[in-house]
Amino acid sequence: MKKIIIPFFCAVLFSVPAAAQKKDAASAKTDAVKSKLSPKEVIDNYFKVLGGKDKLEAVKSIVTDNTISAQGMEITMTTKKMGNKFKSVQSLMGQQMVQLFDGEKGYFDQMGTKTEIPANKIADFKKGRPVDALAFDAASFQTVTVEKVDGKDYNVLTSDKGKFYFDAATGLLYKSIAGEGNVTIKSYMTVDGLQFPGEVEAEGAGQKVNIKTTKIVLNSGVTDADFK
Secondary structure, three states: OOOOHHHHHHHHHHOOHHHOOOOHHHHOOOOEEEOOOOHHHHHHHHHHHHOOHHHHHOOOEEEEEEEEEEOOEEEEEEEEEEOOEEEEEEEEOOEEEEEEEOOOOEEEEEOOEEEEOOHHHHHHHHOOOOOHHHHOOHHHOOOEEEEEEOOEEEEEEEEOOEEEEEEOOOOOEEEEEEOOEEEEEEEEEEEOOEEEEEEEEEEEOOEEEEEEEEEEEEOOOOOHHHHO
16 A cells, blocks of 8 residues: 555645546446536536635645545645645655655655656646646536436536536535546535535545545745745
8 A cells, every 4th residue: 555655645636637537437327417507607616616716716825734544544644735836745654755746847755765757647737736626627528417426416527537526506526537536525624715625535546545634724834945
């Protein structure tokens, strides 16, 4: 697990939704009907319920503290993001694992073993934003379908990039299925009038984990020196 936890969480937590890899199982049969909404309406509403696109774009940096539970272990993680740069430090039993992207290049450092971020991932990381939700681009999706999950209706955006479920009642993103794994957002938390995922269940690369956010700080506590 220690050998793959860094790239897996990097993919789940820092991926660009509109650039996610194709999911082989995305073609699984589901009962779906075409929605009356357009992709732009679904995404615009999503930004609105999160607190407003203007306010989301006003977030220039973010510090997030998480607790990750996986296979009986508890990992603490602090992530700093500014523009398309990020640094994530995971602590487990006194040892640290680091992910870093300085805007041009980056690496995974697991117990002293450093691996460069693959060249084919760099373009995706360069599209990163402090607020992950802003990566959604309506132009990436052509239609919206309505699907039921556990008796609830969801507006689903699908492309060869992945499949994304938005709660028809609240407008919030509930679940995503993409090449790197599946993510289900169990709850949201409000910080400075904006909503962020509070608890997430993620599955991929042979792992199933629970990620709880304990603290978020906006527009403070991050400088360029953090990404050196």
